[in-house]
Each structure stands twice: as structure tokens, then as C-alpha cells.
Amino acid sequence: MKNEEIVNHIKTEKEHKYTSTGIKFWRHKEELMSYKNQTGRTVISTHISPEGACNLRCPYCSVTKRDTHNRIELDTIKDYVEKLKTRGLQAVIITGGGEPTLYSHFEELVAWLKEKQNLSVALITNGTNVDRIDDSIWRLFSWVRVSLNFVENYQDRIKFPKIEGVLGASMVYIGQTLDEMRDLSMFVPDNVKYIRILPNCLKGQEDLIEEHKKIKHLLEQLADDRFFQQYKLHGKPCSEVCHQAYFRPYLSEVDGGTVFPCDSLVLNENQMMFGEQYAICKPQEILDFLDMKIPLRFNAKELCDGCVFADNIKLLDDWYHKGIEQFGQYEEEMTHEEFV
Numbered sequence: 001m002k003n004e005e006i007v008n009h010i011k012t013e014k015e016h017k018y019t020s021t022g023i024k025f026w027r028h029k030e031e032l033m034s035y036k037n038q039t040g041r042t043v044i045s046t047h048i049s050p051e052g053a054c055n056l057r058c059p060y061c062s063v064t065k066r067d068t069h070n071r072i073e074l075d076t077i078k079d080y081v082e083k084l085k086t087r088g089l090q091a092v093i094i095t096g097g098g099e100p101t102l103y104s105h106f107e108e109l110v111a112w113l114k115e116k117q118n119l120s121v122a123l124i125t126n127g128t129n130v131d132r133i134d135d136s137i138w139r140l141f142s143w144v145r146v147s148l149n150f151v152e153n154y155q156d157r158i159k160f161p162k163i164e165g166v167l168g169a170s171m172v173y174i175g176q177t178l179d180e181m182r183d184l185s186m187f188v189p190d191n192v193k194y195i196r197i198l199p200n201c202l203k204g205q206e207d208l209i210e211e212h213k214k215i216k217h218l219l220e221q222l223a224d225d226r227f228f229q230q231y232k233l234h235g236k237p238c239s240e241v242c243h244q245a246y247f248r249p250y251l252s253e254v255d256g257g258t259v260f261p262c263d264s265l266v267l268n269e270n271q272m273m274f275g276e277q278y279a280i281c282k283p284q285e286i287l288d289f290l291d292m293k294i295p296l297r298f299n300a301k302e303l304c305d306g307c308v309f310a311d312n313i314k315l316l317d318d319w320y321h322k323g324i325e326q327f328g329q330y331e332e333e334m335t336h337e338e339f340v
């Protein structure tokens with residue numbers, strides 16, 4: 001397989017369905033128009049990492065140098081969400097930081113988001129605390145993605161919750177053998193709709209391309225239809241402004257709550273923590289950001305070499321500056337389209 005085939009890979013249906021490939025933006029005309037007209041109603045979804053602590057130590061963790069004592073007060077999260085709701089927020093993805101199910105108000109937070117705020121709620125978890133969360137809470141999620149970390153005795157430690165939404169899994173390729181992958185395939189229950197596999201995004205571009213080739217070969221041999229390869233590569237954004245930040249900001253646990261433009265910007269400098277230069281504002285100030293009273297302080301073109309959303313930035317930049325749009329191509333409702 002040639003490098004160009006990896007670089008020019010055309011996204012598969014599963015990638016579009018279960019990851020953020022950008023096409024879901026075309027289902028949000030109002031928000032895109034608001035961005036162009038600067039009326040401050042751009043937000044569609046938000047990621048929130050409430051908790052810095054984690055019970056695992058994965059070698060490919062992208063935020064190993066974070067302060068694991070950081071967490072966000074529940075009232076701070078509620079205030080942030082209520083503010084975003086006045087601007088159209090539809091969905092919340094609870095993620096890490098640390099392991100979100102360790103957050104002491106986890107159940108209360110999920111119930112409040114779903115039942116009181118009527119939001120779609122999703123979770124990214126390492127699956128090791130599933131039994132500690134009440135079944136009634138698990139049923140509230142639109143989707144849950146369990147990270148299949150190859151820790152010792154993972155088969156005994158990782159559990160899959162019973163949810164009514166879409167249950168998925170994700171794993172990082174760290175050189176697993178075909179036999180290990182067969183074991184994993186047997187371990188993952190049938191109700192898990194997909195298993196995403198991707199290389200360790202902390203690696204450089206050349207290594208990522210090589211890893212993608214190995215993953216492709218591995219999956220061909222494995223022949224389990226639930227697996228799909230996400231062709232994540234680093235790409236410099238074409239724009240100085242990270243347009244995507246206005247549609248899906250990220251509330252991190254850093255310093256008890258700090259808003260960043262995305263949840264993967266640690267890939268830019270490989271510092272294993274969220275760099276202060278990217279910070280947008282405190283959660284209480286989020287409306288000032290959406291109203292463009294607080295500008296983005298960094299130049300994405302210069303500082304975001306590791307961006308895995310470069311295609312999304314280009315799509316939004318082309319829409320903003322050149323009026324290039326594809327609304328008509330995506331008239332049908334998509335699965336979980338509120339999770340852009």
C-alpha cells in the first residue's frame with residue numbers, strides 16, 4: 001500500500017457515522033449561518049472532562065502530565081451548560097482528562113443533562129467503573145464508547161454497560177498481534193456496534209502512515225466486520241482561526257474549569273497536557289467568546305501542526321470565506337447528527 005493511499009483515503013461510512021468527519025456540519029445550517037452573520041448562536045455540542053484523576057496508566061495517554069487533582073465543581077458545569085443552551089446547545093460528550101466515571105457527581109451530572117436539560121449525552125470511558133454506575137444512568141446515554149486499553153487482565157477489568165443508545169469501542173494500535181486481536185474480538189460482546197482502531201496519535205506523521213498500513217493488513221486478516229480503521233493523520237489547518245471552536249468548544253478540568261477550542265490540541269506540541277496558550281476563557285465567560293468579545297489568542301496555522309480536524313477547519317473556512325456549501329447533499333437525517 002502506498003503512502004498516498006493513506007493520505008488521500010476517502011472516509012468510509014463508519015467513519016462518517018461514528019467519528020467527527022465534518023459532514024454533520026451540513027445538517028446545521030442555522031448554526032453555520034449564525035457564524036457567518038456573527039449572531040452568537042453557533043454552538044451545537046460541547047465536550048466536558050469533569051475529572052482529572054484516572055485509575056489506569058496507559059502508555060499512549062495524551063495528557064499524562066495533566067494535574068490529576070483538577071476537577072470541575074458541578075455548579076460550574078451546570079452554569080456553563082445553561083449558558084450554552086441559550087445559544088442552541090444540543091449535545092454533551094463527557095470525556096477525559098482523567099476517567100469521567102470517577103467524577104464524584106457523575107450520576108447527578110448525567111441525570112441533570114438528560115432529564116432536566118433535555119440534551120443528548122454521550123460518554124467516552126475506560127470501562128473499568130461500569131458496575132459502580134446505576135443502570136438507570138446508563139440508559140440515559142445516546143452513545144457510549146469504551147476505550148479498550150491493553151492493560152493487564154483487561155478482560156476482567158473492562159466492562160460494557162447496558163445502554164439503549166449505540167455502544168461502541170475504540171482502541172489504539174500498539175503493535176498487537178493477530179492472536180491478540182482475535183482474543184479481543186472474542187472478548188467484545190456482540191451488542192458492541194463498532195470497534196474503532198487508530199494509531200497512537202502522539203507519533204509523527206511518517207510513523208502514523210506506517211502504522212495505518214499495518215492496521216489495514218491486520219484488519220484484513222482478522223475479518224471482524226465491527227472493526228473499522230480511523231485514518232487519523234496530522235494536518236496543518238488552512239486557517240489562522242480555529243472555526244470549529246465556535247461549534248463544539250471543550251470544557252476541560254484544567255484549573256478547575258478552562259474552555260479550550262478542542263479536546264485534541266495536546267497533539268500539537270506533545271506536551272502531554274493542555275497548553276495555556278490555547279486557552280479561550282473560563283466557563284463563566286463562554287457567552288463572551290461566542291459573541292466574539294473574547295478572541296482566540298493563538299494562530300491555528302502556526303500552532304496547530306498536530307491538528308486532526310484540519311479537514312473540518314477547511315470545510316468551515318471554505319464555507320465562511322468562499323461560500324462553498326454542501327447542505328443539499330445531506331438532506332437526510334444522520335445518526336447522532338448533534339454530535340458534530
Ligand code: SF4
Binds near residue numbers: 244308309310
Ligand atoms: S488542533 Fe485543530 S481543532 Fe484543535 S484548536 Fe487547533 S485548529 Fe482547532
